[in-house]
Amino acid sequence: MRYLICFSYKGTNYHGWQIQPNEVTVQSILTSSLSLVLRQEVELVGAGRTDAGVHAKRMFAHFDFDDEIVDFESLSNKLNSLLPSDISVFGIERVADDFHARFDAKSRTYRYYISRRKNPFLGDLSAKMTFPLDVDRMNDAAMALFDYMDFTSFSKVHTDVKTNNCKIMRAEWMYEEDCLVFTIQADRFLRNMVRAIVGTMLEVGKGKLSVEGFRKIIEQKNRCLAGTSAPAEGLFLCDVEY
Amino acid sequence: MRYLICFSYKGTNYHGWQIQPNEVTVQSILTSSLSLVLRQEVELVGAGRTDAGVHAKRMFAHFDFDDEIVDFESLSNKLNSLLPSDISVFGIERVADDFHARFDAKSRTYRYYISRRKNPFLGDLSAKMTFPLDVDRMNDAAMALFDYMDFTSFSKVHTDVKTNNCKIMRAEWMYEEDCLVFTIQADRFLRNMVRAIVGTMLEVGKGKLSVEGFRKIIEQKNRCLAGTSAPAEGLFLCDVEY
Numbered sequence: 001m002r003y004l005i006c007f008s009y010k011g012t013n014y015h016g017w018q019i020q021p022n023e024v025t026v027q028s029i030l031t032s033s034l035s036l037v038l039r040q041e042v043e044l045v046g047a048g049r050t051d052a053g054v055h056a057k058r059m060f061a062h063f064d065f066d067d068e069i070v071d072f073e074s075l076s077n078k079l080n081s082l083l084p085s086d087i088s089v090f091g092i093e094r095v096a097d098d099f100h101a102r103f104d105a106k107s108r109t110y111r112y113y114i115s116r117r118k119n120p121f122l123g124d125l126s127a128k129m130t131f132p133l134d135v136d137r138m139n140d141a142a143m144a145l146f147d148y149m150d151f152t153s154f155s156k157v158h159t160d161v162k163t164n165n166c167k168i169m170r171a172e173w174m175y176e177e178d179c180l181v182f183t184i185q186a187d188r189f190l191r192n193m194v195r196a197i198v199g200t201m202l203e204v205g206k207g208k209l210s211v212e213g214f215r216k217i218i219e220q221k222n223r224c225l226a227g228t229s230a231p232a233e234g235l236f237l238c239d240v241e242y
Numbered sequence: 243m244r245y246l247i248c249f250s251y252k253g254t255n256y257h258g259w260q261i262q263p264n265e266v267t268v269q270s271i272l273t274s275s276l277s278l279v280l281r282q283e284v285e286l287v288g289a290g291r292t293d294a295g296v297h298a299k300r301m302f303a304h305f306d307f308d309d310e311i312v313d314f315e316s317l318s319n320k321l322n323s324l325l326p327s328d329i330s331v332f333g334i335e336r337v338a339d340d341f342h343a344r345f346d347a348k349s350r351t352y353r354y355y356i357s358r359r360k361n362p363f364l365g366d367l368s369a370k371m372t373f374p375l376d377v378d379r380m381n382d383a384a385m386a387l388f389d390y391m392d393f394t395s396f397s398k399v400h401t402d403v404k405t406n407n408c409k410i411m412r413a414e415w416m417y418e419e420d421c422l423v424f425t426i427q428a429d430r431f432l433r434n435m436v437r438a439i440v441g442t443m444l445e446v447g448k449g450k451l452s453v454e455g456f457r458k459i460i461e462q463k464n465r466c467l468a469g470t471s472a473p474a475e476g477l478f479l480c481d482v483e484y
Contacts, residue, residue, distance in 0.1 A: 087362060
């Protein structure tokens with residue numbers, strides 16, 4: 001029987017989502033906790049990956065388990081007691097046996113938080129940038145994203161994906177209290193894509209790159225032309241839409 | 243010349259606001275940083291006190307300085323560079339020589355945050371309480387507060403204040419994302435008052451105390467009758483109104 005688990009994590013102390021040898025990752029911690037509570041080795045298939053230091057407000061993974069789980073709330077509570085304070089399970093539900101956490105996701109929404117002044121409460125939950133930024137120009141660049149499909153320029157060079165095409169559904173900068181927040185929703189994301197887009201848009205916001213120049217970077221499909229990736233601590237996977 | 247400084251702090255690592263021998267307090271850190279930047283010993287007079295572990299979103303203090311400060315922004319930036327990451331200065335302004343950060347405050351607003359489920363991002367910034375709570379009854383108790391002036395029952399026993407009278411201007415429980423939040427505004431607060439009120443209201447929310455019983459506790463003016471103080475980490479001084 002297949003189950004879907006929804007959870008949240010602060011990525012600061014993890015080497016990203018994906019299990020890796022000799023690294024503490026969210027997937028490794030969650031897999032071992034779940035296997036312990038269910039008394040059976042389970043494997044988690046995540047909706048996607050997040051890099052080291054990146055956070056997730058609502059992330060999903062599916063797993064197969066031989067028995068029927070009756071009390072989902074009790075299972076969530078047991079997991080939350082066992083998991084460290086920076087990983088929290090919201091809920092578990094039964095799904096169809098052919099449901100796939102990654103392939104069945106229609107889109108993902110990421111948000112990038114830039115705190116515009118020193119904030120004692122945001123700690124590792126935003127990137128602090130106090131230099132002047134032209135947000136209107138950054139929104140012009142955000143609008144430009146809708147005109148393209150191939151985002152090779154914002155992808156890690158060596159990845160095994162067949163296509164670098166993504167369908168952008170939302171891309172917008174706005175203020176939220178002390179933070180400048182970039183929200184981006186797409187059917188899929190390439191590795192490092194959001195941080196590379198944000199880093200390049202920051203060049204636009206600083207006046208070092210024109211919106212036309214931003215378009216040219218996308219059109220030339222060359223990662224070397226794009227700006228430096230924005231720091232991991234500002235990035236949140238906010239939701240996965242099924 | 244007298245100046246007013248507005249700042250924010252995460253109280254987790256401090257023994258409250260007030261300078262105390264052999265303890266790290268917000269006042270001691272801010273006073274030494276300000277004296278260092280201004281190259282003159284200054285004394286800070288705060289708008290009030292916060293206990294160990296309590297946070298402040300907008301707190302104020304005044305200080306006297308011999309010279310005229312011309313560039314407030316530069317002074318704030320220097321202070322923020324010097325101060326630890328959990329204390330942040332928002333602004334400094336000149337005020338009248340007889341202005342007093344404590345006596346001229348018309349009211350203070352506190353908020354108490356209770357996270358209703360495990361949240362990886364709230365850490366020391368809320369009190370976690372997942373047991374059932376009847377929020378309607380808690381709001382009935384909050385409404386009852388408006389009928390009283392003397393809050394001796396919610397004060398520390400040994401304090402040097404002349405009167406235990408406070409004028410409640412706002413008292414309300416509401417949901418804010420994953421948190422249940424109590425907002426209370428009054429002309430003044432007694433020591434430990436908000437946490438004692440919240441702790442006693444929690445008894446009402448659990449069904450262990452009636453709203454009538456809550457009223458009787460206030461009327462009997464005896465601290466021993468009130469509930470246990472709610473934990474410090476959920477409490478924020480949110481603003482001081484002048």
